[in-house]
Amino acid sequence: MCISIFAFRRGSLALLTFVKQELRPHYGYKHITISAKAYLFRTRERQSTVSKLPVILAAIGLATTAGIASAAVSGDPQNGKEVANLCVACHQADGSGKHIEGGESWPRLAGLNATYLAKQLRDIKDGSRTSPTMMPFVNMLDDQKIADVAAYYSQLEPTTGEGGNNADEALLKRGEQLAERGDWSQYVVSCMSCHGPGNRGAGDVFPGIAGQHAGYIEAQLKSWKEGTRKNDPQDLMGSIARRMSDTDIHAVAVWLATQNTASN
Amino acid sequence: MMRTLLTVTLSGCVMLPVTAAANDDKTQAYIDQLTAMGFPAPNENQLVHIPPSMADLEEADIHPELKKVIRRGYGLFTNTQQLRGKNVFNNMNCSSCHLGEGRMPFSAPIWPAAVTLPGYRGKNGHVNNLEERIAGCFTYSMNGQPLEYGSDDMLALSAYHQWLATGVEMYPKQPIYGRGFPAPERPAELSYTNGEKLYQENCAVCHGENGTGLRFDGHTVFPAPWGDMSNNWGAGIVRLHTAAGFIKNNMPLGQPNSLTDQEAWDIAFYMDSQERPQDPRYTGDVKETAEKFGPTFHKHSMYGQVRESDGKLLGDHDNTGDKPFLKPDTVRSRTFD
Numbered sequence: 001m002c003i004s005i006f007a008f009r010r011g012s013l014a015l016l017t018f019v020k021q022e023l024r025p026h027y028g029y030k031h032i033t034i035s036a037k038a039y040l041f042r043t044r045e046r047q048s049t050v051s052k053l054p055v056i057l058a059a060i061g062l063a064t065t066a067g068i069a070s071a072a073v074s075g076d077p078q079n080g081k082e083v084a085n086l087c088v089a090c091h092q093a094d095g096s097g098k099h100i101e102g103g104e105s106w107p108r109l110a111g112l113n114a115t116y117l118a119k120q121l122r123d124i125k126d127g128s129r130t131s132p133t134m135m136p137f138v139n140m141l142d143d144q145k146i147a148d149v150a151a152y153y154s155q156l157e158p159t160t161g162e163g164g165n166n167a168d169e170a171l172l173k174r175g176e177q178l179a180e181r182g183d184w185s186q187y188v189v190s191c192m193s194c195h196g197p198g199n200r201g202a203g204d205v206f207p208g209i210a211g212q213h214a215g216y217i218e219a220q221l222k223s224w225k226e227g228t229r230k231n232d233p234q235d236l237m238g239s240i241a242r243r244m245s246d247t248d249i250h251a252v253a254v255w256l257a258t259q260n261t262a263s264n
Numbered sequence: 265m266m267r268t269l270l271t272v273t274l275s276g277c278v279m280l281p282v283t284a285a286a287n288d289d290k291t292q293a294y295i296d297q298l299t300a301m302g303f304p305a306p307n308e309n310q311l312v313h314i315p316p317s318m319a320d321l322e323e324a325d326i327h328p329e330l331k332k333v334i335r336r337g338y339g340l341f342t343n344t345q346q347l348r349g350k351n352v353f354n355n356m357n358c359s360s361c362h363l364g365e366g367r368m369p370f371s372a373p374i375w376p377a378a379v380t381l382p383g384y385r386g387k388n389g390h391v392n393n394l395e396e397r398i399a400g401c402f403t404y405s406m407n408g409q410p411l412e413y414g415s416d417d418m419l420a421l422s423a424y425h426q427w428l429a430t431g432v433e434m435y436p437k438q439p440i441y442g443r444g445f446p447a448p449e450r451p452a453e454l455s456y457t458n459g460e461k462l463y464q465e466n467c468a469v470c471h472g473e474n475g476t477g478l479r480f481d482g483h484t485v486f487p488a489p490w491g492d493m494s495n496n497w498g499a500g501i502v503r504l505h506t507a508a509g510f511i512k513n514n515m516p517l518g519q520p521n522s523l524t525d526q527e528a529w530d531i532a533f534y535m536d537s538q539e540r541p542q543d544p545r546y547t548g549d550v551k552e553t554a555e556k557f558g559p560t561f562h563k564h565s566m567y568g569q570v571r572e573s574d575g576k577l578l579g580d581h582d583n584t585g586d587k588p589f590l591k592p593d594t595v596r597s598r599t600f601d
Contacts, residue, residue, distance in 0.1 A: 184367065194518075196481070
C-alpha cells in the first residue's frame with residue numbers, strides 16, 4: 001500500500017488501514033462500493049487516492065466510525081534494521097541475497113522499492129503469494145514491522161546480480177532483445193516497457209529486475225508461467241510469462257543478472 | 265532472406281490461389297500467433313506482409329551506410345523523446361501508439377504509408393508524401409514541430425518506414441491486413457461513468473488515475489492518454505472509433521482483445537472526453553474550429569461538445585501544453601496548381 005498516501009491524511013490512517021486489511025487483495029476503491037465480498041475475489045490492484053477516500057469509507061459504513069487505533073503503515077528504516085536480523089541468514093547483511101545454482105535462490109532486496117517489498121511480505125503472509133521458505137519469517141512480522149523492514153531494505157545500496165557471468169553470447173543477446181525490445185512475434189512485450197528504463201523499476205508497482213539474481217528471476221517467471229505465483233496486479237506479469245519458452249526465460253534471467261542496478 | 269519476408273499478394277494480375285498464404289509456413293505461423301491473441305484472420309483478398317525486424321536488418325544485404333540510417337530512424341521512432349523540446353512537446357514516442365516498433369498489425373503499422381503515398385488525404389485535403397504524413401503525427405500526436413523536410417532525421421525516419429515495407433509492391437490493390445486501428449462495432453449506447461470505472465480498474469495502474477502516465481529517469485515509461493503531456497485535439501486518436509480500436513487491439517499492455525467491444529468504446533469515450541492541448545488548426549473559436557474541421561475530422565471527436573458529466577465545453581481554451589506556439593508552419597494546404 002502506498003505509504004505516501006497515508007502520510008498526508010493523518011486523520012484517515014486507521015480507517016484506511018482497516019480497509020486495507022479487510023479488503024487487501026487490491027485497493028480498487030471502485031469495487032468497495034459494490035461489495036466488500038466481491039472485492040476479495042479480485043486480484044487487481046491500484047493506488048488509492050485521497051480524494052476518493054470519503055466514498056470508500058461511506059460505502060463500507062465506516063465514515064462515521066471514529067477512533068479506531070492507528071496501525072500506522074509508514075515504515076522506519078531504523079527499526080527495520082533490527083527486524084532484518086531475522087533475515088540475514090538468507091538475504092545477507094547487505095541485502096544482496098544469493099544466487100544458488102540448482103537450488104532456491106534468495107532474492108536481492110537491497111534498493112528495491114519499499115512499497116513493492118511491503119506488498120510482497122503481506123502477500124506471502126496472507127497466502128496470495130506462496131513461499132514455504134519465507135512463511136515462518138513473515139509470520140513473525142506485523143504490519144508495522146513489515147513497513148519498517150521494507151523501508152530498511154529499500155534504502156540499502158543495490159548490489160550486483162549473480163548467475164549470468166558464464167552465459168554464452170547468443171543467450172545473452174537473446175536476453176537483451178527480450179528485455180529491451182521484446183519479441184512481438186510471440187507478443188512478448190519488452191520487460192522495459194513495464195519495469196522502466198534499464199529495467200531498474202518504475203514506481204511502486206513495477207519492481208527493479210536488473211541486477212537481480214538469475215536463479216530468482218527464472219524461478220519467478222516459471223512460477224508465473226505455471227500459475228503458482230499470481231499476486232501481480234491484473235495478471236500483467238502472468239500474461240507475459242505464459243508466452244515465454246523456458247529457453248527465453250533462462251536467456252532474459254541471465255541477461256538481467258548481468259545488468260547494472262541503480263535505485264528502485 | 266528477403267524471400268522469406270514474403271508478401272502474399274493476391275492481386276488482380278497475379279491470381280495466386282487462396283492457399284498461397286497457407287502454403288507459406290512463416291506467414292501461417294504469423295497469422296496463427298495473431299489469431300491466438302484474439303485478432304481476426306485475414307480475409308482472402310487481404311495483403312499480409314511481415315515487416316522485417318531489427319535482427320533482420322543486421323543480416324540484410326544492403327549497404328552499411330543505409331543500415332546505419334535505418335538504425336537511426338528506428339532510434340527516433342522508439343525514442344522520440346530525444347527530440348523533446350525541439351520537435352516533441354509531450355511525453356510520447358512514436359512507438360507509444362504504434363506498438364511493436366511500428367510493426368504490429370492492428371496497431372497502425374507504419375509501413376503501409378510507404379507503399380500508399382504519395383496519396384490524397386482527406387484530413388488536409390491534398391496529396392501528401394511520406395514525409396508529410398510523418399509530419400502529421402509530429403504536429404498532432406506529438407503536439408510538436410515536425411522535423412524539417414529532407415533533414416537527416418526526417419530522412420532516417422522515412423527510411424525506417426520504407427525499409428519495413430521491403431518487398432511490398434507500390435500502390436497495392438488489395439486492402440492491407442491489420443492496417444490502422446480497426447474499431448470494433450460501435451455499441452448502441454456509450455457510458456462515460458462506466459468508462460471511468462473501467463479506466464480506473466484496467467488502465468490507471470500504469471497511466472495514472474488522472475491520465476498523467478509515468479515518467480522516470482527522464483524517460484517515458486507510461487505515456488499520458490490525456491492532459492498537457494498527451495497528444496493534442498487534432499490527433500487521430502481523439503476520434504472515438506480510433507481510440508476504441510486502439511484500446512481494444514492493444515490495451516492493457518500485453519493483453520490485447522481482453523476487453524469487450526462495449527468496454528473498449530466506453531473507455532474510449534471517457535478518455536476522449538478529457539482535456540488536452542489545443543488543436544493546431546484552432547481558429548480562436550472552438551465551435552468554429554469544430555465546424556470547419558467537422559466533416560473531415562471532428563464529427564468523430566468530442567471536441568467542441570459539452571461533456572455530460574459536468575457540462576464542460578471541451579477544447580474551449582488556448583492551452584497548447586508545453587509547446588510555445590499553436591501551429592507549426594508546415595500545416596498548410598497545397599493545390600499543385
